[in-house]
Amino acid sequence: MNGFSWRRLYALMRKETIQVARDRITLRFIIVLPIMQLFLFGFAINTNPKNLPTGLLAAQPSKYERTIVAAMKNTGYYKIQILRSEAEAERDLRDGSLLFVVQMPPNFDRAVDRGETPSILVDADATDPTAVGNATGALQGVIPALTRDLPANRRAQLKQNPAFQFVVHARYNPEQLTAFNVVPGLICIVLTFSTLFATTLSITKERERGTMENLLSMPVRPIEIMIAKIVPYVVIGYIQVLLILICSTLMFGLPIRGSVLLLLAALGIFMAANLALGVTISTLSANQMQATQVAQMLIMPSFLLSGFMFPFRGMPDWAQFFGEIFPSTHAMRIVRGILLKGIGVSEIIPELWPMALFAALIIAVAVYFYKETLD
Amino acid sequence: MSDVGENVIDITGLVKRFGSRTVVDGLDLTVAKGEICGFLGANGSGKTTTIRMLCGLLRPDAGSGTCLGHDIITGAVAIRRDAGYMTQRFSYYDDLTVFENLDFVASVYEMPNRRAAVDGMIERMGLKDRRDQLAVQLSGGWKQRLSLAACVLHNPKLLLLDEPTAGVDAKARREFWDLIHDMAGEGLTVLVSTHYMDEAERCKRVVYLAQGKIVVQGTGAEVAAKSGLITFEAVGGDVDLAARKLRHLAGVESAAVYGLSLHVAGTNRAAMQAAIDSVAIDGMAWTEVAPRLEDAFIHMLSVKGNEE
Numbered sequence A: 001m002n003g004f005s006w007r008r009l010y011a012l013m014r015k016e017t018i019q020v021a022r023d024r025i026t027l028r029f030i031i032v033l034p035i036m037q038l039f040l041f042g043f044a045i046n047t048n049p050k051n052l053p054t055g056l057l058a059a060q061p062s063k064y065e066r067t068i069v070a071a072m073k074n075t076g077y078y079k080i081q082i083l084r085s086e087a088e089a090e091r092d093l094r095d096g097s098l099l100f101v102v103q104m105p106p107n108f109d110r111a112v113d114r115g116e117t118p119s120i121l122v123d124a125d126a127t128d129p130t131a132v133g134n135a136t137g138a139l140q141g142v143i144p145a146l147t148r149d150l151p152a153n154r155r156a157q158l159k160q161n162p163a164f165q166f167v168v169h170a171r172y173n174p175e176q177l178t179a180f181n182v183v184p185g186l187i188c189i190v191l192t193f194s195t196l197f198a199t200t201l202s203i204t205k206e207r208e209r210g211t212m213e214n215l216l217s218m219p220v221r222p223i224e225i226m227i228a229k230i231v232p233y234v235v236i237g238y239i240q241v242l243l244i245l246i247c248s249t250l251m252f253g254l255p256i257r258g259s260v261l262l263l264l265a266a267l268g269i270f271m272a273a274n275l276a277l278g279v280t281i282s283t284l285s286a287n288q289m290q291a292t293q294v295a296q297m298l299i300m301p302s303f304l305l306s307g308f309m310f311p312f313r314g315m316p317d318w319a320q321f322f323g324e325i326f327p328s329t330h331a332m333r334i335v336r337g338i339l340l341k342g343i344g345v346s347e348i349i350p351e352l353w354p355m356a357l358f359a360a361l362i363i364a365v366a367v368y369f370y371k372e373t374l375d
Numbered sequence B: 001m002s003d004v005g006e007n008v009i010d011i012t013g014l015v016k017r018f019g020s021r022t023v024v025d026g027l028d029l030t031v032a033k034g035e036i037c038g039f040l041g042a043n044g045s046g047k048t049t050t051i052r053m054l055c056g057l058l059r060p061d062a063g064s065g066t067c068l069g070h071d072i073i074t075g076a077v078a079i080r081r082d083a084g085y086m087t088q089r090f091s092y093y094d095d096l097t098v099f100e101n102l103d104f105v106a107s108v109y110e111m112p113n114r115r116a117a118v119d120g121m122i123e124r125m126g127l128k129d130r131r132d133q134l135a136v137q138l139s140g141g142w143k144q145r146l147s148l149a150a151c152v153l154h155n156p157k158l159l160l161l162d163e164p165t166a167g168v169d170a171k172a173r174r175e176f177w178d179l180i181h182d183m184a185g186e187g188l189t190v191l192v193s194t195h196y197m198d199e200a201e202r203c204k205r206v207v208y209l210a211q212g213k214i215v216v217q218g219t220g221a222e223v224a225a226k227s228g229l230i231t232f233e234a235v236g237g238d239v240d241l242a243a244r245k246l247r248h249l250a251g252v253e254s255a256a257v258y259g260l261s262l263h264v265a266g267t268n269r270a271a272m273q274a275a276i277d278s279v280a281i282d283g284m285a286w287t288e289v290a291p292r293l294e295d296a297f298i299h300m301l302s303v304k305g306n307e308e
């Protein structure tokens, strides 16, 4: 006789909306924080660093080497110093005092003259892909600089056999995550906070203040309370996503290669998973403090293992296994795929269903544990 | 379903345990339609817990009964629709205005003519000047008024009030009770917990709870008579000194000062008389008076304590 009622749901939602709208400080944070973070991370996107420390390892003296090194310096990206040993190169690369190590192969001059195309190995510290991306891109422009030094007969066959080539070896970050990855990561982080945290706190707040006792003494269904707690934050989440997208497109030239609608739909599922988790956490914890602790305990690993901080495939198997469970891992891939690679529905389905499954399971847990009584 | 019959509340053997502690211990309670029933007892005696079980907010560990004709265990949802529960602690929304809080309650109960009902209630409770104030800005007494307004808004048939006047000034308390009597006159049944004896005296019937059990119940006069207490009152002279002396004498169960008068209660007339005579203070005039409800309760409690 007292089932779900849309009118009650509407009443609850209106109350939540008034409360959210009246909390000016939180609201300001919700709008300002993502943009601030975007600016912070945005500098990483925008920089085009020059004069990067570069070490040169030469097996033996070479006449061509001089020309190549000079050309590299002329690109403006490389500040070259001579290294004495491979051990030194390894050490400096690791401690970050060098970003590149250029290794001339033995008998380079002879190989060039013979018409072979010897490789100059460039080890790059790719932990910060933007920092090294432009520099390695400029290497192609260095190759023609050698043409004038070559003997005439060699010059004639450059079409078939270029004089030499650069082989760039990206160290520490073989996937070469581009800095645009900051945006997908940011979207997922911001959404997690404004959905998971917000619902968790808003439900535990009702319990702490005693308003939940009052609410439960009225003819309200738990499912109505839950939905009403969730919807305003979904709206806020979408506003944040749009803000981030608009700002990063305008300011940092973020490409949006796929469908924005598809992106928003997929993020809806991501938010549902987070919100359900929020409801569950708040159901199982006695106060705001506990709820915050539990939420943080879940959020930290979910980001560390999502591929945002470390390249996903570079993690140990067990870490990858846990990473696959968290919705943020899949959301990150979806956002990255849609924004940067322009993938469509069929390609995101493998990432969509684990997220949806997670959401469904957690909602079931939330409904199961949701108490209609106080004990 | 709405065949309420004579008793709006009718429960037997209600038990509630928290862990190993039995907080409500085999409580039988009946409240007739239109009755104002005072629910008394020391802090921690189980009043709030009982009220919560009545409206289905806590699940009893044993016992059964009906509230408004609905089973208290299976009919919680129906009970909530027809009962109004005012919690001990203010539990409306601090960040909503008086109007918004009431409007929220009205819409949760899916009331027709919501706007009119809310405005009418605001008028009736004298909340008009504070209509658009945030609840957090209200003083304690006004918060209580808002709570009462909110819990009678949907025209409940039963009011469960948990210390509705705690921290409310005398005038507001008087108005509050006038209002409760008005509504009872309209057929509303009220179960109200309180620590104020003057409020208990305004109830048609009182139920006194100790350690989760009913110690005594009945009308104020019945309870006082049942106690078998004899009370004397003295005026004039140093009543404080007399009270201090009397308190330790045999036959005197309590000796309390009310302003300028001293109130002595006990069950043994001869012993009391002897005690009073032994404390001879100049200018003190003694008269026998009817026992107060408070004396009766305190007596009941000490007897109860001796039996165990």
Ligand SMILES: Nc1ncnc2c1ncn2[C@@H]1O[C@H](COP(=O)(O)OP(=O)(O)OP(=O)(O)O)[C@@H](O)[C@H]1O
Pocket (backbone or CB within 6 Å): B018, B023, B041, B042, B043, B044, B045, B046, B047, B048, B049, B050, B088
């Ligand atoms: N959720 C709970 N968990 C554990 N113990 C509880 C819980 N709620 C109440 N109690 C205990 O049950 C006992 C009765 O509490 P209750 O609130 O019913 O008393 P009360 O008569 O309303 O007291 P007061 O006059 O102080 O409001 C108290 O000792 C209290 O500590």
Ligand SMILES: [Mg+2]
Pocket (backbone or CB within 6 Å): B047, B048, B049, B088, B162
């Ligand atoms: Mg209480």
